[in-house]
Amino acid sequence: MYAHTLIGQLVVALSLTAAVPTDGLAQSDIVSRYRNAADRIIAAAVADSSAYERLAELGDRFGHRFSGSESLERAIDWMLERMKEDGLDNVRGEPVMVPRWIRGRESAELVEPRPLALPMLGLGRSIGTPPGGITAEVLVVASFAELSERAEEARGKIVLFNAPFTSYGATVRYRSRGADAASSAGAVAALIRSVTPYSQQTPHTGAMGYGDSVPRIPIAAITVEHAEMLHRMQRRGERVVVRLTMEARDEDDVESRNVVAELRGTELPDEYVVMGGHIDSWDVGQGMMDDAGGVVAAWEAIRLLKALGLRPRRTIRAVGWTNEENGLRGGTGYRDAHVDELDRTVLAIESDGGVFKPAGFGFSGSDAAFAIAQEVGRLLDGIGAGRINRGGGGADIDPIMREGVPGMGLDVDESRLFWYHHTDADTIDKLDPHDVALCVATMAVMAYVVADLPEALPRAGR
């Protein structure tokens, strides 16, 4: 109560003017009240590399964990078992039906001007080709705008979008909507340049979608190297012909599970801080940064708090959502299963950008809650992870954020994330054990303090 009153004063002060000094009593109260606990958490997290080792074991033992695959369910079994061994509370898998897209065999070959196998990955949810594949001349365009201008040339061809990477958000549009755009112009299939700023002949998969207005055509990603090469060949006036063969198909939904484990709260166990990432991955690599890292960091965070005897007032629930990549059924399923708790869910935290060196969080919620989050961030300044920005969340927590739950996304050094994203190179060796430990510390401190504050994080309009 004491803290609450002071925080209330702070929030009023902050909302009156940004020029008001921000080192008032309320702030120093959060910082001084939790400094010792935060420092203990940080020291314990960085003292070993157990999060990294668990992540490595998960990746090595099960590989990628695609929705509908046996490896995903076996990884979930393993995680639930280990969580029970850790003595966590209410460990369980919560059933969710997930889509099952099968890649099948697939290939792309340059036929003209010279035969060459093109490393490729079909895009998730794409349809397949007829059994003999589709062999057609290629029209290379650099953008949707260029396709519009050259639409008449696209009929009966394979359209290749060779769009250079700018940002993920800007460039991923070709992955999401390339098939329909090409189909609109009469193309028989589509290819994209992999969505990445860097390539070593590395194809990147990812989700695509079809609308209802044009015929569905198959779509796949080739490498940056080959997209550029085909473009150069076209500029030289050479006829470029590719054979694309994909067995891709949808099968019936199957059951998967959200992984849940808790550190039950002491005074308000029915109020929650929900924290995690997604346990599924694409069907390539080890899925160590997309995601697994977020799940393991959340799991390790509550294990660490338990080991330190730091049990907060509210419950911290670590969640590994399933099927983020190609359906978001884990996130929507969680919302549906926990709809009665959402008023009592004070914060949701997601990590889905890789457990690289943490910088802080992006926050979505009320101004008052943002001010508190910034205060908690001060406890993380010592490890460089205290920066709280406006805006943030995650695909898995988005469904509950839409119901009013304040949300946070872990911000990390993403400078190389898209080098590996959705590829065979998303493997444990790209991560640093100390950085992973810092992610555990960052998530643990934020979750612990918010779960322990005398009052729930204030929501907008309350």
Place this chain on the structure above:
Amino acid sequence: MYAHTLIGQLVVALSLTAAVPTDGLAQSDIVSRYRNAADRIIAAAVADSSAYERLAELGDRFGHRFSGSESLERAIDWMLERMKEDGLDNVRGEPVMVPRWIRGRESAELVEPRPLALPMLGLGRSIGTPPGGITAEVLVVASFAELSERAEEARGKIVLFNAPFTSYGATVRYRSRGADAASSAGAVAALIRSVTPYSQQTPHTGAMGYGDSVPRIPIAAITVEHAEMLHRMQRRGERVVVRLTMEARDEDDVESRNVVAELRGTELPDEYVVMGGHIDSWDVGQGMMDDAGGVVAAWEAIRLLKALGLRPRRTIRAVGWTNEENGLRGGTGYRDAHVDELDRTVLAIESDGGVFKPAGFGFSGSDAAFAIAQEVGRLLDGIGAGRINRGGGGADIDPIMREGVPGMGLDVDESRLFWYHHTDADTIDKLDPHDVALCVATMAVMAYVVADLPEALPRAGR
């Protein structure tokens, strides 16, 4: 004669003491005499991207160019034809017999603890496996020293050398000698971690060799990611089993050619500056930095000099040596075919480190010649390419350097060379058109000035 006298004085001064000022008349004479020509060469080289475009066309049209392959010979035909179109002198292919190693189909699969295809490349010259492959438990070691300590565990196994990259020279020993070392301990096959500081599931091939003291066993490179994973599995006490299947075999030598084109000298056409790189590559990627770049830069250099009307006293001969990668027959064949000219070959320049941003040259020869080369370097300081270090050359020019020809190797920013070296990612997009143009300028200025100096570069002991 004038310049020669002054250079002679300089050389005497330099050899007396390093403390003697080095800005004497002779130096300023080289710089002042050739400044205008050097600036014209540089300006012309960077005015377009024709070297880059020729390199790209070579790579796109023919792909990799392995000794004994049709693509190598077709690339040579194309280059000779273009050189003739450029109006260069004495364009010709000089026949050389080269080894023909056939990779054939090959694969590596993790069998235990879980099935997984391991991207791999057999090492050049390796023998193959029996048709059904070799399936055996794996012993992972980090070094030759560890293998010695654990030699008794290696019998009947596949030894994997998971040696982290330090320098190329230090780490490539596992590629060169890993098979024999493993065989000495009774292993049935060997694997290495690819020789690279960076990987995106990228296997690197390269030459290996057998001695005569132990049975020959097959050897291949797997990726850094998987070498690390197998090592972790072993540390966890898991049994690791791999199936290695390789059809690799040697066939009879076949004829290839060194590519030669000249800019004939005005006064001393029978004296030579020889300059180039190797036209062959490994059987992966496009071989744009290893090498092709050196050949195209030398070719473009003499084309540019011709276009500028800068014909030096001596002949500049651009050479594309064949079979550097797995035999060095181009370099030894050149020496044998030109043995009578070596006394009149004043300098040999090789580029085989990729046509990245040039920094200067490494030089091997007399102190007097080194002092002159440093002077010429001053003409390249304006583009940051004037640094002349002691020591340098190249694998293809090594045979003639051993006969007394002064040698130079182009030094470039090699920071990413070994990311791509001997992989499918050695492609044109990794190079920058401006950097390639600067390499052309750097090689053209050095070759032109040395070929035009009144006196030949002084050799040691003369």
